[in-house]
Amino acid sequence: MSSTSPTVVGRLAPSPTGRLHLGHARSFLLAWWSARAAGGRVLLRIEDLDQERAREQWTAAIVEDLTWLGLDWDGAVELQSEHLDTVDLALEQLVGAGRVYPCVCTRREVREAASAPHDEVPGQASIEPVYPGTCRGRFGTRAEAEAITGRQAVLRFLVEGAAGTARSQASIAGSTGPVGATAVDFHDELQGPQSIDLALHGGDFVVSRKGGLPAYQLAVVEADARAGVTEVLRGDDLLVSTARQLLLQRALGLPSPRWLHVPLVQDPEGERLAKRTGGLSLAELREAGLEPERVVAWVAASAGMSPGRRGTAAERIGDFDVDRLPREPVRLDPRAFG
Ligand SMILES: [Zn+2]
Known part of the structure; x- marks a missing residue:
């Protein structure tokens, strides 16, 4: 070398x-x-x-x-739970850029409102329902969502913003659902070109959970970036996660590693x-x-x-x-x- x-x-x-x-x-x-x-x-x-x-x-x-x-x-050995502060900074960046919005739906409400069943990705056993966008444009802030509804709110990443343009809060308010979401294209070193439409795989995904703990996708993206990870080799059950992580990397201006899904x-x-x-x-x-x-x-x-x-x-x-x-x-x- x-x-x-x-x-x-x-x-x-x-x-x-x-x-x-x-x-x-x-x-x-x-x-x-x-x-x-x-x-x-x-x-x-x-x-x-x-x-x-x-x-x-x-x-x-x-x-x-x-x-x-x-x-x-x-x-x-790094424990992800010891780096919540830096994940919060990444979350603030997404909030500031209008890429996330508060959602007060329960899991059950999401399941019941979920539209058509999603595609199956080969090797992918996900049974996650597609979030129908119920809370898009409903609330200005998380605090407001919680005050109005008396429920704890999560923050969801707006998948429709996948094209790469920073979206304003106003454009989130005008959105009606994950219709028209763009596919996330990336190259996998083992499996070749990938194109995953997140509108068919869960839709807008959670980046901050009830109570403020970061969700898996955001925590992974932040940890990989902080550590300077250049390649991720893992099971192909995580291909959909990779699509979400790519959107977060793009939204946060972070480089993406080389992907190898076995x-x-x-x-x-x-x-x-x-x-x-x-x-x-x-x-x-x-x-x-x-x-x-x-x-x-x-x-x-x-x-x-x-x-x-x-x-x-x-x-x-x-x-x-x-x-x-x-x-x-x-x-x-x-x-x-x-
Ligand atoms: Zn909701």
């Missing part, structure tokens, strides 16, 4: 909501290899803003699992490997006496790397080649680890 090349910065961003399973191990190992093979840095950020599900105990467990797998990271690991029946799948958590495999190199070897083979070789995650960095990553879902037969 020449001294003028920008340094690659990758990141691992697990949510502390349970033990890591082999599907996570694959995504994280590939993300780690991709950054390390380029001589880059890797950050570990715990996405702990979902207070209903995030548990501190899982953070320690995830660090233990990743360490066992042979992964390391540069700098301290198809998820499926069980032998073709179902997405979920956290409930017994016996395939890294902790259970470890307790059963499995060596981490077995997991590394499986991920390497599934990524088109020379199957004959053995070694730790670090020893196999040089074998990684992004061009050999398969574009299809990977099936996992649990007996491979029996």
